[in-house]
Amino acid sequence: MNDTKMTCPLQTDNADVLLDYCARVLDPERKAMLELHMAHCADCREMAEAQTQIWAAMDLYDAEPISADFDRKLYAKIAERETVPVWERLRAPVREYLQGQPAWKPVLSIAAASAALALVFLVRNDVPAPVAPSAIVIDVREVEQAERALEDIEMLRQLDAPVVTDSSQKDVL
Amino acid sequence: MMAVATLERDAELMLRVREGDTESFTLLLERHRSPVIHFLYRIVQNQSVAEELAQEVFLRVYRSRANYEPTAKFTTWLFRIASHLALNWIRDRRHERGQESLDQETQDGMVRQVSDRGVSAEHALVRESKFEEIRRAIQGLPEKQKAAVLMHKYEEMEYSQIAAVLECSESAVKSLLFRAYESLRARLAHMA
Numbered sequence: 001m002n003d004t005k006m007t008c009p010l011q012t013d014n015a016d017v018l019l020d021y022c023a024r025v026l027d028p029e030r031k032a033m034l035e036l037h038m039a040h041c042a043d044c045r046e047m048a049e050a051q052t053q054i055w056a057a058m059d060l061y062d063a064e065p066i067s068a069d070f071d072r073k074l075y076a077k078i079a080e081r082e083t084v085p086v087w088e089r090l091r092a093p094v095r096e097y098l099q100g101q102p103a104w105k106p107v108l109s110i111a112a113a114s115a116a117l118a119l120v121f122l123v124r125n126d127v128p129a130p131v132a133p134s135a136i137v138i139d140v141r142e143v144e145q146a147e148r149a150l151e152d153i154e155m156l157r158q159l160d161a162p163v164v165t166d167s168s169q170k171d172v173l
Numbered sequence: 174m175m176a177v178a179t180l181e182r183d184a185e186l187m188l189r190v191r192e193g194d195t196e197s198f199t200l201l202l203e204r205h206r207s208p209v210i211h212f213l214y215r216i217v218q219n220q221s222v223a224e225e226l227a228q229e230v231f232l233r234v235y236r237s238r239a240n241y242e243p244t245a246k247f248t249t250w251l252f253r254i255a256s257h258l259a260l261n262w263i264r265d266r267r268h269e270r271g272q273e274s275l276d277q278e279t280q281d282g283m284v285r286q287v288s289d290r291g292v293s294a295e296h297a298l299v300r301e302s303k304f305e306e307i308r309r310a311i312q313g314l315p316e317k318q319k320a321a322v323l324m325h326k327y328e329e330m331e332y333s334q335i336a337a338v339l340e341c342s343e344s345a346v347k348s349l350l351f352r353a354y355e356s357l358r359a360r361l362a363h364m365a
Contacts (some may be wrong), residue, residue, distance in 0.1 A: 015347070015351045016332065016347045016350070016351070019325075019350060019351070019354065023325075023326075025329075047358075050358045050362070051354060051358060053364070054354065054357050054358050054361055054364075055326070057303065057307055057361060057364055058307055058311075058326055058357075060300065060303050060304045060307055061215065061304060061307045061308060061311065061327075062304075063207075063210070063211035063214050063215065064214055064220040064223075066206065066207065066210050066224065067220075067221075067224055070206065070210075070224055070227070070228070071202065071206075073224075073228060074202070074228045074231055074232065077228055077232055078232060078235055081232065081236065
């Protein structure tokens, strides 16, 4: 309490004391201690002077006047949002949450893509399924018909063929 | 003492909003409209964008009324929403426009009027020139340092509250502020 000595704020990572001093929010006791310290510390004195000037100069950075219809626009947005369909309102917080969670975005995309692929497979399996067996049936029938035709041709050829005698065989030879 | 009273008042109003009292929302809006818009303006450097973002801030506050619990200071919550929106807007803008500076934004979007408060034109020009230098110096700071400085200097927030808004430790805020003011002192040394 009665210790009026202060270790140098710049050498002890306590520069916030100097910032508070320049912002005029330092309590009277610490202010007095700091001023006592600055009387002997050129670094702190220099920093405080520069900071005070910057602090004052920053007052020039004033803001713009607010539009007269700010509240009207806000209430219009609120009214609009309050009449949004329930499903949209339920979707919005999820979307907002996901927007704040960048790590989940790729996972969500992959999940969505997987779901879409699964759906495509399901649909494709449903539709061509009845077609495939009938295609096979047609192929089998075609083969059977072809075989039967060949057998018929062979049989006809045998019926039409001339009777071979020993003499004719001799002629051919 | 003042901080506690403010917390109680804002939280009390928000709890009334939760109960369906829209008048209390109007009171909250009146109390915090200007600080939020001014904070956003100094970050995004465009008044119409600042107002758009501020509307989104208050819209989110209103929409969150049903789940509101006074676990933190109301202004901490309010400025956390505002900071997130503003920093996201800046990041999105950067992605859209590359590294195009916000200086261009100001030139495109609006030409700041030199307010004539009974001073001569020459004085006003000097003032405007200084304003421009300070604006550029602040805009040149990294995002978190900028937000910390704006809350510290213009909203007079305590370190603990800035830490809560930026979701970092109090010592990290002190470090951010020290580095930010160090940069500003270096950049604006000629003005001293």
